[in-house]
Amino acid sequence: MPFRYLDDITHADVAFEATGASQEDLFLSASDALLRVMIEELDTIRPIQTREFSISSDEASEPARSEDLLYEYLQKLVYLKDAEALLFRPSTLRFTPAGLHVQGIGESIDRARHELGTDVKGVTLHRFKVERLEKAWRATVVLDI
């Protein structure tokens, strides 16, 4: 799941670029990039809970639709962290006519076991971008810290 953090976009917060061979892979790379800011080792999130949710978009055209879905998808992870203290890691994504269906595993934050990084307060729209390249997908995201 490739992603890399970018130095030249923000001083106060965290920016990343995620890529994937498919749109599903891109979204999974992006959610890993977000989670990795908050927790040092993603594999320490155990599958204690399973969860699924759907998100929808009214946007009909690309890239607006993909951007809308990626934004809401990442915001949902931040929401679950705050509202339920849940570290949720998506594992299976399915794009539908209405939007996106997400399944994944998660675990409540456990300070004894999870080596924590910096809290993500939200996803910004600053330079937010999803691109479909010739053979891959790419996104640029800035997280508010």
Add this chain to the structure above:
Amino acid sequence: MERPEHDLAAAFSSLIPISESLWELPISYKPGMRVPARIYATESLLKRMDLAVFDQVANVATLPGIVKYAFCMPDGHSGYGFPIGGVAAMDPRSGVISPGGIGFDINCGMRLVTTNLVREQLEPRLPELVEALYRRVPSGVGCRGSLELSAEDFIEVAAKGARWCLERGYATREDLELTEDGGCAAGADPSEVSAEAVARGQDQLGTLGSGNHYLEIQVVKPGHVHDVAAARAFGIDRPDQVVVMFHCGSRGFGHQIASDYLRKFQRVMGPKYGISVDDRELACAPFDSPEGQAYFKAMKCAINMSFANRQVILHRIREVFSEVFAKDPSELGLRTVYDVAHNTAKLETHLVDGKPRELLVHRKGATRALGPGAEGLPGRYRELGQPVILGGSMETGSYLLLGIEKGLQTFFSTAHGSGRTMSRTQAKRLFHGRALADDMRRRGIYVRTGSFAGLAEEAGGAYKSIDEIVDVTARAGISRPIAKFTPIGNIKG
């Protein structure tokens, strides 16, 4: 939109020096600018600002209803929509309100608290004190407060702010008097807030958060008081006096409100109101519109939650000091000096071209700094002016400043901190969290964190010099220094 690197020279060549500490970007800098942009900085600070600052402050100058200038304070750096350090006053009838001009962490702010202890009394107990504070003031990723609130209770907090704390025994009347707006923004309406925002905030009252939020034990070193009489009026009256300073905001609650309305404004801004902006994060709505008013009322709920958050934290600090020193908090002189907000928009009346005018003043990463005699100051400070609490990096120090009459030039606004000079990933490459903590302890700063990675990101070397920022605000006449504080204990989320 940011300009390419080669336009750095163009930005600099467009800047007109107004004084040694003030620069102006004329309206010819960018199409659509309605007023010039003014940046407070020395030439040296200006050169270290990121290029996006110039474009972002110029974008602010294009917003409908902006009055006089778009400002950037000397600790300015690039933000989303507005730069951090951005200040803009809008005409409430013809102008807009923009979540990007307030910031995601609505009413992120600072509180300064005195004690009557001096360094040598506290130092033997410092590790015990910092560890106890770390346990009682939750910090870090996903931290939850010790108060178990129902959604209904939390909605009451959003409506009442720190007054809720007074009713529940977490505040004194004096705490409220010494909090900006008395700790409660009038007109907050929780019915304009989403259920998601409430769910995110509900368990976060009394929590510090993460990133650049912190709780510090500091001392006033001999020679670090710039105005002895004013310092005394604020309760700073002895060498090596211990004070407590903390920085935090409205946590996930404020963030969700800002995100919700940013999206709402994007949908109506163009189609309904015919406004176009150069940056999605500058999305706005006319202040005098149903959407603008709804956001104003929801934002005030986050202002209130944040005042209450800092008040509950103070209550915990009082409990911890009381336990560690086996004395009543009042015997330990744990008194609020002041509580200031950084990320807000407020209706204020200021003189514009000699005439009083009501304005909607956006301050993002900037502090209100009212001068002597101003309405809205607590009676005991009215003759002096408003205390301004400026947080520096965890290694260098922080300041108490005072608002002054000449501050009218910025609608009585000044800096809010020292401002970063490098990214978080750069800082993590340069500094190692554990080594930094050890080094700080050797230098007399006992630091406690739940995240060494987070600590490395906040290293002093990642920030501008706070002394330099304070100096610019004084030279420019927007605030003046009263005292400097040096950290000896730090809790970092």
